[in-house]
Every structure is written in C-alpha cells, then in structure tokens.
Amino acid sequence: MSSYLEANARQRIHQLLDADSFAEFLPPAQRIVSPHLAQLDTPVSFDDGVVIGSGTLLGARVLAASQEGGFMGGAVGEVHGAKLVGLLKRAIQDRVDGVVLLLETGGVRLHEANAGLIAVSEVMRAVLDTRAANIPVIVLIGGSNGCFGGMGIVACCANAILMSEEARLAMSGPEVIETTHGVEEFDSRDRALVWRTTGGKHRYLLGDCDAVLADDIDVFRHAAGAALQRCRQSSAELTLQALESEHALLSKRLKDFGQLSEPMDIWSSLGIANPAALPMLEAEAFMQQVSSFRLGER
Template identity: 45%
Template sequence: MSAHDVFIARHSFIELTARERARALLDPGTFRELLGPFDRLESPWLAMQNVVCQSDDGVVIARGALGGEPAVIAAIEPAFQGGSIGEVSGTKIAAALELAAREFDAGRTIRPVILFETGGVRLQEANLGLAVIAEIHAAIVALRRHVPVVGVIGGMVGCFGGMSLAAALCTELVMTRQARLGMNGPEVIEEEAGIAELDSGDRRLIWSMIGGEERVAVGLADTLAEDDTGEVRDAVLAAFGRGVPASHRSEQVERQLERLARVNPDAIDPESLRALWQGDAR
C-alpha cells in the first residue's frame, strides 16, 4: 500500500462531532443515544444570559458494544461553547459513570469511555459547573476500582480546567499529537501573567509543552495516537485489555512529589523534562 493509499484510508477522529466520535468507537450497529436532542435537556441558565442553548447541552451519552463488550461513552462536543461543562452537560457525564458503577453492583460489566474536548467549567454556570465536575471526579474514582476508565483527548480544543483533573483521574489516557492537556490554558496564562510569561500564539512552544506527544513522553498520558479513528479505537481497546492497574497514576503521590523535587524551575524545557523522567516506569 502506498503512502497515498494510507492517507486516503485514514479517517480523521478530530474532524468528527461528538456524536460521530462515539458512534465510530462503538462496534458497528450498536450505537444507542441516551438523553439525546429530542429529550430537550437544555441548560436553564444560558438563555437567561442570551446564549443560544443546545438541546443536548453539548454532551452525547451513548450505549453500545466496544470490542464485543457492553460500553458507555460520554462525548463532549467542542463546537458548543468550546466544550465547556455546565450543570446539565456535567450531570449527564456523572450520571453515565454512576450508571456504569450500578452495572457492576448488579454483577454486570461495562466499559466506560470519556471523550474529552473541553476548556473546563462553563463560565456562565461557574459554581454549578464546578460542583458537577467534582461529581464527575468522584464517579471516576468509584468506577475505576472495577474497570479501566479510559479517556481520550482528540483536539483541537484540548482539555483544561477542572476537566483536566478528570482526565488525570482516568485509568488510561489516549491523546493525539494535536491534543493539549493542562490545568490552565495558554490564553488564560497569558491574560493573567502577561505575554512575557507565556506567548499563547507560539504554537510550537505550546504543543512542545502541553501537546499530546509531550504529555505521553513524560507519563501524564499513556498512548499517543495519530488522528485516525481506527487507531484511536485500537488504543481504547488496548487500554481495556490491560485491565485495572495495581495503582492508578493519581494515587502515586510520593512518586510525583519525588519527580517534582528533581525539577529546577529556573532551567526547564520540554527536552530536559523528558530526559529527567526518562526511564520512569509507570
């Protein structure tokens, strides 16, 4: 197969909508949406601020099969409010994870996947959004004792704010090269600290710091996937195949403190950070 044929055969994951991403990851013909647009579950707060609502509030919840096993996928739509999380959209994600936990309580298995594409909490619903993000965190921690909770960060919005903590709590995290992961977005850092601290327009710098390749290289994400739906699906299936680890990354507090103690903030760049942590076992 020629390089041209490989290019033609590749199907971009990033270019898909949240609904299309969930459908593409599930086994063919098994996609079934819960609380979809026709349920009209909209944010009650956006209209008060003259923001046009979306009838699924920017989150798609899908049931189906993944690798022949029952699965639930929560997919965030980046085209609506930058994938921001409000009361309704966040509750949908938390409820989906709680649904999965109840399946295990009933003796049934299910594979949970979260497709991240979010700048974090929705500013128009700040306190309500923050509260429900905390519920998402608690639901991930409760569920990952039974089964891997697999997160995927596609791009180009990335994953920031409180939802970056949700991504960090996942058992395994898949990222594309185009994806970004950080607590604060580059634009926020520049606005608060000035361009001398960080130039958010320097794309090469930003992706070298918080892009998918760097995050996988330093162990803050697990699998680097190309922007191809089949490759992302394979990475998700492989993550479930590895099962629940003896210790999740977020539980390895002493290891992370030891890592941080080795970092000199006055002389650090992406290359030296990789070299510093090279060889660390997960």
Template identity: 45%
Template structure:
C-alpha cells in the same frame, strides 16, 4: 464502504462529538442516551441571552467493543468550547451511574464472565473546563464526576481520549488525570490552565498563546507521552483511538490500573520527585526536559511522525 468505515478513517481532531462517540464502539451498537430529542438544555443560558443546544454540548451513550459494554461521554468543543455546565455535568454523572449499574448486573448474572464483559467508561474530552455562565453548577459537576470516578475504583476502568480541537483544560484536566488510562494523539493537548489564560494573567513574554509550536511542546501529546501523563500515543484517526481502547479492554483489570498517574503513595512520591527535578534542572523549554530524559535530538521531535516518535522516544 459502511458508515462505520467512513467514521473509522475520519480524523479524530476534525470529528464531531457524535461521530467520535459512534466511532469508538462496534458498528451498529451505539445507543445515544439523553440525546437532542430529549431537549435537555441549560436552564441558565437563555436568562443570559445565550443560545442553547438540546444536548448541552455533550453526547452520551452506550455501545459494545467485543462483549464489553462501553459507556461513552463525548464533549463538543463547537458549543461554548465544550465547557461544563449543570446539564452537561449531570449527563456525565448519569453515564457513570448507568455504567456502575451495568457492572453490578454483570457481576450478579455472569460472575464467571466478568473479565470478558467488564464495562468501561470512555470520556472523549474537548473542553476548556467550567462554563463561566453557570460557574457554581459547573464546579459542582466537576466534583461529582471526580466522585463518580472514585466509585469505579476496583470495579471497571475509566479511559480518557484526548485529540480534539479544544484540548482538555481547566478542571477537566484534573478529571482526565484521575482516569485509569489516557490515550492521546500528537494533536491532543492536556493541561490545567489553557494557553490563552496563562498569557492573559502572566503576559505574552511568559507564554505566547499564538505560538503554536510552544503550545504543543508544553501541552501536546508527544510531551505528555514522554512525561508519562499519557499512556498511549496514537495516530489522528477514530480507528486508532478505537484500537487503543480495544487493546486496553483486552487486558486484565489489574493490568489496566497500572497505567494510573495518581492515586497511591508511590505515585505521589513520583510527582514530588519531579518537582525536585524541575528545581534542579530549571528547564526553560520542554525540549530541555526531553533532552534530560535521553532524547538525542529534542529539536527534531515535533517533526517526527507518530511512528518515528514512538520508535525513538525516551520516556521519564
């Protein structure tokens, strides 16, 4: 069994950022950019007496999926919860810039093969958002990444992968929403405000962050799939996420961007309709919403396997 085979069978939820980055592209093609040997660590953490990492909690690199150059950004939740600071953000932005340069090069040198060589940026999110130790730099990084995503429009896709332990929360929830395609597993969680923060600010009666079932009903992959905040729901393995990536890249760019959740007047109208709907049905729990959209046994959805769920789920 090759190293890639071992990676492919590994749980996406349990995998490190580096394992996810390597496993999402074809065997032997991944090259890490600005890795630990380059010692790009935060200049702010030592001043505060905090430990550093020489990759600042994010793995960036490039590999191939077929003929497609895939630029990977993979966050590491084991380091400050995957929070974004100055260097972390700069590595994300630099990866986008390299992807855009690759797109321009392919367009110039291989214009007739652009579709089969189209690059992509893949972000494997595992983050609570801004790193409070360097909040201003972290907030600026979020804005710069959003700006970079805007620069990809009409050129090449940006794909979000969400299935790691920390989930995707805070400002990075905005970033994920701005991508062209979102791929999640049942264990993935996506939202703006994390469960612990909601409990801290609003109280346990409003949201009990220790209630794992409640957290997953509200922010988990199945709920996001029903609500169309997630385009692909896959099994918890690196191989399954890579298969979804390959499927996305097999489609024409104009088809890929139909998966977007924001970015047009029609999509804004959809979101406004959902606000009206929430006022109309006043749900007390996500299960009320699942039932509204035609799911006959909403209480049983959490117990379904991914395969069973995809076969039966009714989406909005």
C-alpha cells in the same frame, strides 16, 4: 482513515464503538438543555454539548461520552456535568466492562459559574467511585480544543489517557496563563511552544498519558480497546500504592526539571539525543523512538 480531530462528537462515538452498537441516552429529541443559558439569552444545544450512551467496544460492554467542542468549546455546565455523572453511576449499576470518555473541553462553562464548578467536582468523584467499583475509565483526547481546566483533572483521575499529537492536556490554558502572569511567562501566540508544553508528545514523555496515537478514529478505537483490556486484567481501583507512586513521579519531575522552562530542554535531560526532531515525527515513529526515555520507565 477518518480523522478524530475533524470529526464531531457524534461521529467520534459512533465510529469508535462497534458498528450499530451505540444507543444514546437523553438524545437531542428530549431537549434537555441548560436552564442558565436561556436566562442570559445565550444559544443552547439540545444535548448540552455532550453525547452519552451505551455500546460495545471490540465486543466489550461499555458506556461512553463524547464532548462536543463546537458548542461553547465543550465547556461543562450543570446539565452537561449531570449527564456525565449519571453515565458513570449507571456504569456501576449495570456492571459494564468499562467507561470511555472522549473529552474535548476548555473546562468549566463560565456562564454557569458555581453550577459548572460543582458539576466538574461531581464528575471527579463519580470517576473515582466507578474505579472503586473495579470498572476501568479510559480517556481519549484528540480534539482541537484539547482538555483543560477541571476536566483536565478529571482526565488524570482515569485509569488511562490516550492522546493524539494534536491533542493538548493541562490545568490552565495558554491564554489563561498569559493573562494571569504575562506574556513573558507564557506566550500563547507561540503555537509551537503551546504544543511542546501541553501536547501529546510532551505529556507522554512526562508520564501523563499512556500513548500518542495517529489522528485516526480507528487507531483510537483499537488503542482504547487494548487499554480497556489491560485495565480489566488488574484492579481498576485507585490504590494507596498507585497514589504514592504518582506522588513520587511528580516529586522527581519537580526535582529534575523544576528549573527548566523549555520542553526541549526537558527532553534533552531525559536523554534524548536530538530533541528538536521530535515535533516532526509521526506518532508511530515517535512512540518507537522515545518509549525507553519516558519518565518513570528508565
């Protein structure tokens, strides 16, 4: 077993893809770094915190990107975002079988302000352009920093999201919510509450991700390959029908759970008899127990 959570960006992408198949684009040796960080006397990374390249996944031709949570929390700046956009554009040009994004990020790099915001918006557009070209985009989330901010929106633009129990996915992070609305609204120090609210299990039950996986890169590897194969068997494009279905699901969530603030109350409303037991279940046992209670599948 190789822990996805404990691995760095390069370890994840090399172990996820088929052995010796990964070829990196713009490697650290080329030293393409952010021009903004140097002006602020802030340390730079020679890959700007994201590893991109080509390879195969269970035999399928893919382009892949892996964010490095150890560099500025995986935050997106101008160069970081441009590497992701370029990768997605190349996916369309090369007509690959799919794109796999290993996301671990707090969102926009505040040091780069508007440049970072523009970069994230360009990544969103590039994801949808890739899907419009009928090339699936699969997102994996399992790092300690989770996936927040604009990149949380990017994740939700993809065809499929696979998360570990340790992963988190949201627009605003717990600390941001607490700072903006007060500790009464959200106590970011309550780690159990944080994971109940933004973690993989809750996201699966609300229909925000497609599976909760064990913290094992090989498990992620086979789940990503299976998701890619499913998406290739149908259109990868975001259709009006799919968008209307998503809006209906969100409306139902608001109607059913809009007055609830504790995730376990939501789980109970979904019909789960013993919601307090869910946080203690391993990923496989969790999936077996709750698949029929997932919102939108009842």
